[in-house]
Amino acid sequence: MTTYILLINWTDQGIRNVRDSAKRLDAAKKLLTSVGGSINQFYLTMGGHDMVAVCEAPDDAVMAHFTLSLAMGGNVRTETLKAFPEAAYRDLIGSLG
Template sequence: MPRYLIEATYSYEGLRGLMKDGGSGRVDAARKTAESVGGHLESFDFSFGERDTVAICELPDNKAAAAMALTIGASGGATTKTVALLSPAEVDQAVRQTVDFRAPGA
């Protein structure tokens, strides 16, 4: 199943919810969200800096990842950035792929 890195930044409302639910409550909510689209929460961590949380999820496909991102964003509690992750085996396949490309000016 494809893996996705989901970074989230809480809004003011989201931070109030975090204060109410606690960290464990947000992890449970993230787990249920991933499972609701047929996926699995692999890890969930809180972070300092630009992003408040970082999660890795196994999700069935891009449609499921988009559905999660849209639903989270529409809630008003957080904004997300979703990154598709590639396994080393997928990169091995990519570097063996023949690509017909000409660089600009070449």
């Protein structure tokens, strides 16, 4: 499984309906699980992004499908970061000439 970091911001619509946000998170978890992935960690954050999620998915296409589905709801905008675990980081750095 590949790890992804989602940086999430509410849209105007999403913040107007913020009381429903926890239900939308539950639905997002269910959606990602249904396509073979998972939301492993979720944080409400202060600063440049409203929320951060650490997710896993089988591949980039699954994550793209998931984030596009979220965007279609109109409540959030996401920025997706593909994350490399420490072991992969060490291998990459070690392979440099």
